[in-house]
Amino acid sequence: xxxxxxxxxxxxxxxxxxxxxxxxxxxxxxxxxxxxxxxxxxxxxxxxxxxxxxxxxxxxxxxxxxxxxxxxxxxxxxxxxxxxxxxxxxxxxxxxxxxxxxxxxxxxxxxxxxxxxxxxxxxxxxxxxxxxxxxxxxxxxxxxxxxxxxxxxxxxxxxxxxxxxxxxxxxxxxxxxxxxxxxxxxxxxxxxxxxxxxxxxxxxxxxxxxxxxxxxxxxxxxxxxxxxxxxxxxxxxxxxxxxxxxxxxxxxxxxxxxxxxxxxxxxxxxxxxxxxxxxxxxxxxxxxxxxxxxxxxxxxxxxxxxxxxxxxxxxxxxxxxxxxxxxxxxxxxxxxxxxxxxxxxxxxxxxxxxxxxxxxxxxxxxxxxxxxxxxxxxxxx
Numbered sequence: 002x003x004x005x006x007x008x009x010x011x012x013x014x015x016x017x018x019x020x021x022x023x024x025x026x027x028x029x030x031x032x033x034x035x036x037x038x039x040x041x042x043x044x045x046x047x048x049x050x051x052x053x054x055x056x057x058x059x060x061x062x063x064x065x066x067x068x069x070x071x072x073x074x075x076x077x078x079x080x081x082x083x084x085x086x087x088x089x090x091x092x093x094x095x096x097x098x099x100x101x102x103x104x105x106x107x108x109x110x111x112x113x114x115x116x117x118x119x120x121x122x123x124x125x126x127x128x129x130x131x132x133x134x135x136x137x138x139x140x141x142x143x144x145x146x147x148x149x150x151x152x153x154x155x156x157x158x159x160x161x162x163x164x165x166x167x168x169x170x171x172x173x174x175x176x177x178x179x180x181x182x183x184x185x186x187x188x189x190x191x192x193x194x195x196x197x198x199x200x201x202x203x204x205x206x207x208x209x210x211x212x213x214x215x216x217x218x219x220x221x222x223x224x225x226x227x228x229x230x231x232x233x234x235x236x237x238x239x240x241x242x243x244x245x246x247x248x249x250x251x252x253x254x255x256x257x258x259x260x261x262x263x264x265x266x267x268x269x270x271x272x273x274x275x276x277x278x279x280x281x282x283x284x285x286x287x288x289x290x291x292x293x294x295x296x297x298x299x300x301x302x303x304x305x306x307x308x309x310x311x312x313x314x315x316x317x318x319x320x321x322x323x324x325x326x327x328x329x330x331x332x333x334x335x336x337x338x339x340x341x342x343x344x345x346x347x348x349x350x351x352x353x354x355x356x357x358x359x360x361x362x363x364x365x366x367x368x369x370x371x372x373x374x375x376x377x378x379x380x381x382x
Contacts, residue, residue, distance in 0.1 A: 020087035029092055033099045036064045045100035045271065049353040050223050052177065053102035061102045062135055071133060072109045079117060079125075080133045086311045090266060090304055097270030107177070108132035108139040112185045112204075115255045119242050128183075128204070142172040142186035142205070142229065143252070149174070149363075150370050152187070153196040153249070157231070159188035159203060161238070161245060166190065166203065168211075168234040174364070178214050178227035181207055187252050190245040200248030202255075204240045211235075221356035256365070257323045265330075266307060269300050272334060272354065276341035279351055283344040292340050296333070303329055321378040324371040331361035332368065 044057035052058060065071040073089045075081020084092070113132050116125055131137040148155035157170035168188060178184065184205045191199030207214070211234040216224040243251045273296060280289045306329065310322045335358045342355040362368040 021085075021091045025088055026091060029095055032068060032070075033095055033101070037061075037099050037101055041102055042100040045102045046275065047350065048103050048271070049221060049350055050225050050357050051103060051268070052105040052225065055180065057102040058104050059135070062104055062106075065104075066133065066135070072113065075109070075113065076117070079113075079129050086308055090308065093265060093267035094270060094304075097267045097274065100271065100274070101267075103268065103271065105177075106132070106138070107141060107181075108137055108183075111141070111255055111258050112139050114258050115185075115242070115251070119251055119254060121239075123239070124204070124242070137183050138177070138181045140175050140178045140181035140184050140207075140227075142175055142178075142184045144174045145171060146173050150367050152252070153200075155187060155189065155200075157186070157188040159186075159190045159201050159236070159245075160192070161190055162235075164238050166201065166236045166238065166241070168203075168205070168231040168236055170231055172229045172231075174217075175227045175229050176225055176364075178207075178229050179216050179224070183207055184229070185242075185255070187248050190248070197249040199246060200252070201245040202242045202248040202251040203236055204242065205234070205236055206240075209234050209236065219356070220359070221353040223353070223357065253320070257320060266300065266304050269303065269330065269334060269337065272337045272341075272358075273297060273300060275350070275354060276337050276344065279341045279344035279348065286344060289340060289344050296337055296340065299333055299336075303333060318378065321375055324366070324374045327365055328368055328371040328375070331358075334358050334361050 041057055041061055044053050048054075053061075062071060069080075070082050070092070072079075072081040073084045073092060075083070077083040082088075108128075109132060113129060116128055120128070128137065132139070142157075143152055143155070145155050145157060157168070157172065159166040159168055166188075168186075170188070172178075172184075172186070175184070184207055186203045186205050187200055188203060189199055190201035194200075205212075211232040213230040213232070215228045215230070217226050217228060218224050219226060273293070276296075277293055280286065280293050283289060307326060310326060338351075338355045338358045341351045345351040
């Protein structure tokens with residue numbers, strides 16, 4: 002489901018599952034029992050990447066939207082459920098236990114919360130309802146061939162032309178661009194600028210003339226990432242979030258949101274359940290069962306960390322908190338799929354899950370980048 006977004010949590014982590022009211026838990030459990038059909042459960046179990054098949058995502062999205070649960074952490078004023086962290090974690094845990102499809106909506110997870118903080122009233126009115134309805138699907142246009150973890154090295158041009166920007170360049174490793182209707186993008190709007198200066202954050206309609214999307218086949222056999230080319234693409238000036246030149250600040254706000262939720266507890270729990278099925282079928286492997294039990298405890302620890310970091314903290318800034326979450330979640334995700342592959346080395350799905358998570362410690366900043374950030378936070382040179 003969606004990631005955490007500025008919610009409060011005041012209950013000890015050990016009682017997360019009982020921190021919600023009995024009425025809430027009964028409502029969730031009844032909904033999953035009645036609305037999560039066997040074909041949707043099968044689609045959830047078969048998912049090897051960050052998103053289930055399109056048909057399953059659409060069917061599950063509509064069921065959640067009808068209940069008002071598609072965006073658990075969005076405020077009710079913007080059409081969200083307005084749940085507490087405890088309620089959201091309970092829902093994620095129960096969805097994982099029931100093999101619900103993974104939706105992984107960038108609109109709900111990242112650009113929606115960003116627009117609530119930084120968007121104009123017109124942008125909120127245009128984009129937030131369309132995100133919830135499913136009319137708009139979003140992808141992120143940050144990385145380029147020469148700009149990955151070193152994002153300020155990007156060279157995509159967004160030349161101001163009065164009432165519009167003229168885009169020229171290429172974005173790379175863009176997840177789900179083939180299916181997206183819109184892209185949020187960081188580009189260079191000031192000629193001769195370098196590094197973090199002279200950047201603009203844009204909301205781009207993917208149907209505009211001059212945009213070409215080329216899927217990239219990955220080692221796990223999926224084509225979830227793409228190369229996107231822009232040739233003289235005209236984007237309205239009103240599509241800028243913040244002013245031209247303010248793009249780096251806006252991007253930092255977005256990455257704090259994205260890094261804290263790009264691997265959720267639900268994703269980890271679902272990956273663990275898949276690994277458990279492989280271990281159960283592996284004869285005479287008590288060591289694998291022991292590793293799986295330890296990972297189960299580590300996921301519980303990660304949930305406690307997420308709950309703790311959702312509260313205001315004087316000792317860690319937002320960037321450090323999101324780095325901690327991203328670092329722990331991505332490495333834990335890899336460890337889970339390693340157990341699955343060790344238990345079923347010839348299973349296609351176990352192999353696909355393993356290969357898919359190899360990139361988890363690279364995207365949204367490498368583990369080395371995040372460790373450096375955390376080291377600076379605690380005063381290391």
